[in-house]
Amino acid sequence: MKIRYNFLVLVTLLALILSACGGGAQATQAPTDAPATGGEPAVLKIGWLGEPDTLNPAYAFLTEAYAVFDLVYSPLVTEDASGNYVGALAKEWSTSDDGLTWTFTLKDGVKWHNGEALTADQVAWAINAIMADPDGWAALSGYVGGFSEVTAPDDKTVQIVTEYPIANMEYRLSFLYAVYPPDFESFTTPEDLQNFTNDKPIGTGRFILNTFDKDTGVILLDANKDYVDGAPIIDQVIYQKFDSADAMIQALKVGDIDLLSDVPASAFETVKGFEGVTAVAFDGRSFDELIINDVSEDNDPAPTGNPALKDPAVRLALETAMNRQDIIDIVLQGQGTPGDTIVPPTLGGGFWHNPNIKTPEFSIEKANQILEDAGYVKGADGVREKDGVRLEFRLQFDVDSSNYPRIADLLADWYSQIGIKATPEGVNSDTLIAATTGVGDYDLVIWGWGADPDPDFILSIMVTDQFVIGGWSDAGYHNPEYDQLYLDQQAAVNKEERQEIIYKMQDMVYNDRPYIVLYYSNYLQAYRSDRFTNFIESPLGLDDDASLAQAKPVQ
Amino acid sequence: MARRDYLLGKFGIALLTLLFVLLLDFILFRVLPGDPIRAVIGRNVRISAEVQESLRAQFGLDKPVFPDQFVDTLGQWAQGNLGVSWSQRKPVSEILISKLWNTLLLIGLGQLLSIVLGAILGLLAGWKRKTPFDVGALTFSLIAWATPTFWLGIILLVAGSTWFGLPTGGIVSPENVGKPLHTVIPDVARHLILPTLTFTILYLGEYMLIMRSSILEVLSEDYILTARAKGMSHFQVLTKHGLRNAMLPMVTIIALNLGFTVSGAIYIETVFSYDGLGNLVQTALVKQDYPLLQGAFLLLAVSVIIANMLADFLYTYLDPRVKAN
Numbered sequence: 001m002k003i004r005y006n007f008l009v010l011v012t013l014l015a016l017i018l019s020a021c022g023g024g025a026q027a028t029q030a031p032t033d034a035p036a037t038g039g040e041p042a043v044l045k046i047g048w049l050g051e052p053d054t055l056n057p058a059y060a061f062l063t064e065a066y067a068v069f070d071l072v073y074s075p076l077v078t079e080d081a082s083g084n085y086v087g088a089l090a091k092e093w094s095t096s097d098d099g100l101t102w103t104f105t106l107k108d109g110v111k112w113h114n115g116e117a118l119t120a121d122q123v124a125w126a127i128n129a130i131m132a133d134p135d136g137w138a139a140l141s142g143y144v145g146g147f148s149e150v151t152a153p154d155d156k157t158v159q160i161v162t163e164y165p166i167a168n169m170e171y172r173l174s175f176l177y178a179v180y181p182p183d184f185e186s187f188t189t190p191e192d193l194q195n196f197t198n199d200k201p202i203g204t205g206r207f208i209l210n211t212f213d214k215d216t217g218v219i220l221l222d223a224n225k226d227y228v229d230g231a232p233i234i235d236q237v238i239y240q241k242f243d244s245a246d247a248m249i250q251a252l253k254v255g256d257i258d259l260l261s262d263v264p265a266s267a268f269e270t271v272k273g274f275e276g277v278t279a280v281a282f283d284g285r286s287f288d289e290l291i292i293n294d295v296s297e298d299n300d301p302a303p304t305g306n307p308a309l310k311d312p313a314v315r316l317a318l319e320t321a322m323n324r325q326d327i328i329d330i331v332l333q334g335q336g337t338p339g340d341t342i343v344p345p346t347l348g349g350g351f352w353h354n355p356n357i358k359t360p361e362f363s364i365e366k367a368n369q370i371l372e373d374a375g376y377v378k379g380a381d382g383v384r385e386k387d388g389v390r391l392e393f394r395l396q397f398d399v400d401s402s403n404y405p406r407i408a409d410l411l412a413d414w415y416s417q418i419g420i421k422a423t424p425e426g427v428n429s430d431t432l433i434a435a436t437t438g439v440g441d442y443d444l445v446i447w448g449w450g451a452d453p454d455p456d457f458i459l460s461i462m463v464t465d466q467f468v469i470g471g472w473s474d475a476g477y478h479n480p481e482y483d484q485l486y487l488d489q490q491a492a493v494n495k496e497e498r499q500e501i502i503y504k505m506q507d508m509v510y511n512d513r514p515y516i517v518l519y520y521s522n523y524l525q526a527y528r529s530d531r532f533t534n535f536i537e538s539p540l541g542l543d544d545d546a547s548l549a550q551a552k553p554v555q
Numbered sequence: 556m557a558r559r560d561y562l563l564g565k566f567g568i569a570l571l572t573l574l575f576v577l578l579l580d581f582i583l584f585r586v587l588p589g590d591p592i593r594a595v596i597g598r599n600v601r602i603s604a605e606v607q608e609s610l611r612a613q614f615g616l617d618k619p620v621f622p623d624q625f626v627d628t629l630g631q632w633a634q635g636n637l638g639v640s641w642s643q644r645k646p647v648s649e650i651l652i653s654k655l656w657n658t659l660l661l662i663g664l665g666q667l668l669s670i671v672l673g674a675i676l677g678l679l680a681g682w683k684r685k686t687p688f689d690v691g692a693l694t695f696s697l698i699a700w701a702t703p704t705f706w707l708g709i710i711l712l713v714a715g716s717t718w719f720g721l722p723t724g725g726i727v728s729p730e731n732v733g734k735p736l737h738t739v740i741p742d743v744a745r746h747l748i749l750p751t752l753t754f755t756i757l758y759l760g761e762y763m764l765i766m767r768s769s770i771l772e773v774l775s776e777d778y779i780l781t782a783r784a785k786g787m788s789h790f791q792v793l794t795k796h797g798l799r800n801a802m803l804p805m806v807t808i809i810a811l812n813l814g815f816t817v818s819g820a821i822y823i824e825t826v827f828s829y830d831g832l833g834n835l836v837q838t839a840l841v842k843q844d845y846p847l848l849q850g851a852f853l854l855l856a857v858s859v860i861i862a863n864m865l866a867d868f869l870y871t872y873l874d875p876r877v878k879a880n
Contacts, residue, residue, distance in 0.1 A: 045729065053642060135609050191613070195644055211733055214643070215653050216830050218729040238729045243828040243837075246709050251723035254716045430843065470607040 041235035042553040044532060046543055047248045047257035051217035051241045055209070056198040057177055058130075058137040058184075063450075064239075066175075067261075068212075070545045071221055071237070072113075073177035073203035076104050076123065076158065077170050079453050080546065081538035083349030085170035089123060089178060089204065090158075099165035099493040104158045110228045112180055113208045120152035125181045127160070136190030143172040165493045171454035178204055206232050206549050217241030232549040234532075252277060258531055261543050263524040265335045266402065276530035280537055283346045284523030287339050288403070288448035290411070292318065294514040295440030295476030299467060306443050308389045313374035315513040318444075320360045321367035321414045328519050331406045335524060339517030341506040342462070343455045346520075346539045351499060352455040354506040367418045376419065384419035391420040393443035396435070399426035404446045407518065411446075436474035438467065445474070446518075455502055459486055462509050475514035482508050530554060558871050565867045569860050576856040580849050581628055585620050614641055628849070637853070638846035642839070647850035650835065655854070657726055658831035661823070662816050664747065665754030670809060673759045677766025678801075682793060684771065692763060700760030708753045708826035715749045722746050724828035750827045754820070758812065765808050769801040776800075803873055810866030814859030 052065035057073070060066070070078075078088040087093070090104040110118040127150045134141035149161040166172065180202040187193040199212050207221040219239040223232040240257060242248035249267050251257045253274050263271050263279065272279040292315055293305035308314050324338040337345075338359065345353040360366070376384035376391060384391045395412060397404035408424035415422045422444060427435075435441040451458040460466060463486050466473035485505050492498035509515065525542050527535065531554055536547035611617045618624055631638055637647035673696075680692040715721040722728065722745060731742045773779065774797060782792045821833030828834075832851065839847040 043730075054644060059644070138610065190609075197644065213732045214645075216725055216727060216729075216732055218725070218732045220729065220732070240725065240729050241828060242724050243825045243834060244709070244724075247712055247724050247826055247828060250713055250716055254720070254723065256716070256723045 042233070042532075043236040043238060044234050044259060044548070044551065045238045045240060045257040046259045046261055047240050047242055047251055048261045049242055049245060049248065051239075052212070052219075054197055055201050055212055056194070056196050057140060057179060058196075059194040060139050067543065068209070068219060068221075068239075069177055070205070071207040071548065072201050072205045072209050073179065074110075074205050075175065075177050076173045078174050079171070079540065081536045081540060081544070083347065083351065083453070083539075085174065088174075089118070095169075095493065100162050102160040102162070102169060104160075106156045106158065107228050108156075110204050111226050112204055113202045113224065114180075115226075118178065118204055119155055120158050121155075122181050123158050123178045124150045124152040126179045126184075127176050129179075129181075129184060130176070133190060133193065136187070136193035138190075138194070140175060143175050165491045167490055167492045167498050168454045168456050171452070171456070174453075204228075206545050207237060210236075227549075230549075233534075233552040234548070237548060252526060252528065255528060255531075257528075259527040259542060260525060261541060263526050264402075265332045265521070265524060268333060268335060268524050271526045274526075276528055277526055278529035279524065279526040280542070281335055281522040281524050282537055282539060283337065283344075284521055285344050285346050285453070285539055286448060286450040286523075287342070287344055287520045288407070288446065288518050289339070289342075290318070290322075290516040290518060291436070291442075291445040291447060291475050292514060292516065293440045293443055293476065294478070294512070295467070296478050299476060299478065300440045302439065302441070304441050306389070306391075306393055308376075308386070308391055309393070309443060311374065312513070313370055314376075314391065315516075316360070317367040317370045317374075317418060317420070318415070319513065319516045320362070320370060321364055321418045321420075322411060322516070322518070323362040323414065324359070324519060325362075327407055327410055330410065331403050332519065332521060335522040336519040337522075339519045341510050342449075342458050342515060342517060343502065343506055344451050344458075344520045347451060347453060347455050347458075351495075352502050354503040354510075356503070357506065357510050364414065364417050371418060371420075378419045382416075382419060383421045393420065393422045395422040395424045395444045395446070396427050396432065396442055397424070397446040398429045398432055400429055401448075407446050437471060438469040440476050447474070448521075456490065459489070459502065459505055462486075462505075462514065477509070477512065477514040479508060479512065561871065562868065565864060569864050572860055573857065576853070576860075577629075577632065580852050580856070581625060583852070584843070584845050584848050585624075637850040640839075640844055640847040642842040642844045642847065647846050650847065651832070651850055651854055654830065654832045654835045657829065658820055658824070658833065661747065661750055661754065661829060661831060662813075662820055664751045665758065666809070666813065666816065668751065668755040669758035670762055670805075672755065673762025674766050674805065676759070677763040678770055678793070678798065680763065681767045681770035681774065681801075682789075689767075693767070696760035696763040696767075698760070699756050700764065702757065704753070704757055704822035705826060707757065708750075708823055711749050711753050712826060715752075721749055726830050746827075746829075750823050750829055753823050753826075758816075761808070761812075762805070765804055766801065769804045770797055773797050773800045799873070803870075806866055806869050806873060810862045810869075811859075813865075814855075814862035 048064065050062060050064045052060060052068055053062045054060050054065065055068060057065075057069055060069070074088040076088060076090045077085045077093070080086045087107065089106055089110060091107045093102060093104040095102055106118070106120055106123070112118060127144065127147070130137040130140050131144050131147055131150070134144075146163050146166055147160060148163045151159050153159055183198065183202060184193070184196075187196065197214075199214070201209050206224050206227050208224050210220040210222045212219050217239075218241070221237040223235050225231045242251065245264055245267070248257070248260060249263070249271060252260050252271065260271070268279060268281070271277060293309050295303070295305060297303050328334060328336045328338065340357045340359050341354050343353050347353060371384055371391075374386070376386045378384050379390070395408050397408050399405075405424065405426055412422045412424050432445065432447065436445065449458060449461070461472045462475070462477040462479075462482060463473065464478045464480070464483050465471070467476045467478070482505055485501050489498050489501040489505070492501055523539060523541065527542060532551050533554055534550050534552045535542040536544065536550065538544065538547070540547070608617070615624060615627060618627075628638075637651070639645065640647050640650055643650060676692050676696070680689040683689050712723060716723045726743060726746050727739055728742050728746075731739050779792060779796055782796050787795070820831060821837055823829065824831045824834040825837060832854070836848070836851045836855075839851060
């Protein structure tokens with residue numbers, strides 16, 4: 001062992017000296033496949049700060065994994081850049097009048113990456129596998145809830161029968177990838193299935209996985225020349241993992257990578273100034289909010305929240321005394337829009353966001369008046385109180401974010417001007433989770449969400465049942481009427497009807513203020529426009545599969 | 556005889572330390588607040604409470620920490636089994652070994668360069684005391700030693716990639732992943748230049764300072780005067796009498812550093828996205844991957860203990876006083 005190691009050091013040292021003498025000759029570009037057009041193959045390198053946890057869709061939890069699945073696998077339907085659902089494997093589809101039977105006709109000529117033809121049987125098998133083993137398919141089993149039967153009546157038709165009408169069927173289907181049955185057939189227990197790493201997935205998507213190197217996090221994907229809707233223009237996509245955002249930005253600057261999938265807001269202006277680089281900002285799906293403890297006492301084993309927070313007047317004052325535009329300008333360098341409801345304006349291309357909600361204008365004076373009218377009187381130290389309850393709150397935030405500490409300072413300052421003492425306190429995210437799930441051991445928390453394309457998930461975080469350990473509710477919002485509406489919207493197959501319910505739900509949450517949504521942050525990306533053009537700019541990102549398919553090298 | 560007893564004593568202490576580390580290793584990560592399941596799946600993914608429960612059972616987290624989890628873990632360790640990483644679903648030992656080689660390569664190179672250069676610089680500076688060379692070397696070393704790792708790393712990264720076209724991260728270019736060794740080695744070497752340079756600069760100062768003060772002390776000893784009186788040349792005095800005696804503190808600090816730098820490379824590895832142990836520990840901590848964390852910390856602790864034992868062993872050769880006792 002010792003000898004081998006010495007030898008390795010020696011060889012590397014030698015090579016180091018040699019390469020240093022060579023003046024940093026560029027490493028040779030790897031021509032993995034002969035390009036169709038002749039000349040250098042067009043290789044697009046994408047830098048990101050993470051890597052997929054696994055390429056096994058049964059057990060993948062990180063968004064990076066789903067980014068790869070979108071390129072390699074195809075579902076029946078998929079979301080397009082404007083938020084509509086279009087066919088991926090399916091050519092067309094229809095719903096029965098009772099909303100319980102969905103019939104999909106597959107496109108002609110779809111082939112697996114190994115050249116075999118795709119059959120409807122295989123698509124049905126992939127969905128049935130999830131229904132049969134929900135524990136094993138932990139990451140996807142949530143999407144088949146309420147499915148009772150999936151069949152393939154003929155070679156081109158898939159039929160899904162559900163127990164009750166499912167309003168967001170298309171959204172759910174967009175995660176149910178057609179996996180290659182022989183890859184997944186042999187597992188007998190959930191553990192077997194989950195231990196499968198699927199490092200060489202066979203799919204039907206626009207790109208074929210060439211290599212996933214778990215050690216370096218590097219992913220190589222080759223263009224699928226036989227893709228049913230036409231081959232991508234570029235030849236290869238490479239994902240490279242970085243551990244430091246600064247290093248990644250430098251890599252874009254010097255051209256080591258061609259696309260940054262996520263630019264930090266603080267670096268956006270700098271990146272914009274790089275020569276040959278185009279930085280783009282579009283409305284994203286995530287927002288940050290101020291959580292107000294809304295946990296009812298009978299739902300909290302040891303309530304520690306300040307009772308004054310239950311007073312709607314206090315909540316209104318908290319919102320009136322915050323200047324959202326200031327927060328955006330100072331903290332996000334302008335890269336965001338003022339928030340109001342928990343459904344971001346980008347979902348469904350804007351279809352689900354309630355546009356009628358008006359936030360109060362920022363006014364310290366008005367906020368003071370609201371508290372005054374509600375009977376909160378300033379004490380000697382300038383902090384208001386009523387019936388012995390002082391308006392003194394903990395203001396906690398996740399220390400992993402570089403934005404939250406600054407938001408906390410801004411809020412604490414505004415609140416001090418209206419007789420509210422808010423003490424900023426940075427804690428780690430696990431502590432925050434422990435303090436906000438199943439218990440309400442906090443007063444005010446600054447935190448954020450990334451919403452799903454469909455509003456169902458983001459609406460679920462306000463459902464009473466979700467306020468348990470392992471659930472998603474942290475505000476502890478409890479409103480039976482809201483809970484009923486949540487179930488109603490799930491069953492409302494008519495889009496307009498569902499929209500109306502969802503508008504109503506947003507009204508409720510907005511007016512009761514378990515959350516004060518601060519802003520919707522922009523989604524910031526950048527790419528080497530001196531090398532590649534023709535991406536689709538949408539909330540799905542420049543590296544969405546449809547966008548990568550039409551991207552082309554600059555001649 | 557004396558040496559054997561001395562070494563046996565040191566070995567016993569090392570063993571005790573190891574046992575203590577094992578215990579601490581288990582407790583340390585379990586007193587951390589938070590829920591590993593939530594840390595693994597993040598906040599944005601929809602996993603029902605039932606599925607989370609089943610994961611918890613799979614990881615053995617549904618059982619009480621004492622005695623169940625403790626006994627289970629000890630039993631596994633006793634069989635030489637470090638368990639399976641929750642976040643990567645691979646045996647911990649397999650993950651550790653693949654990263655260990657990368658880290659050893661970086662640290663080995665960096666330590667080698669910084670020790671050799673630092674010792675030479677320190678020796679010369681001590682020898683040429685109070686000359687401009689000494690002042691210059693001293694100033695450089697103090698600055699290098701005080702420089703924050705992260706900062707120096709990013710500065711060198713920007714400079715190296717802008718002016719010399721050196722890579723901005725990773726251990727090998729993405730195109731070369733999985734290629735045969737002879738294509739990969741020059742590429743790996745290019746990727747090593749900047750992190751190794753950072754490492755060398757950071758540690759060089761420390762070695763230089765130790766060597767300098769050590770040689771100054773030795774040079775003021777009577778036996779040096781005697782050696783000179785015998786008519787030995789400057790060079791002979793320095794190498795035959797000075798260097799060997801001045802090496803003792805160096806051996807101590809080298810041994811300590813060898814142990815600690817396995818974990819100390821964490822900043823360098825993060826800046827250069829270098830795929831090594833330090834980086835692994837950081838990710839495992841964020842994901843609260845207990846088995847991986849325990850394995851990594853065990854490995855780090857063992858390497859510190861071994862490095863210390865190595866130093867003790869070397870003493871018996873270098874220092875006659877240890878031999879005599």
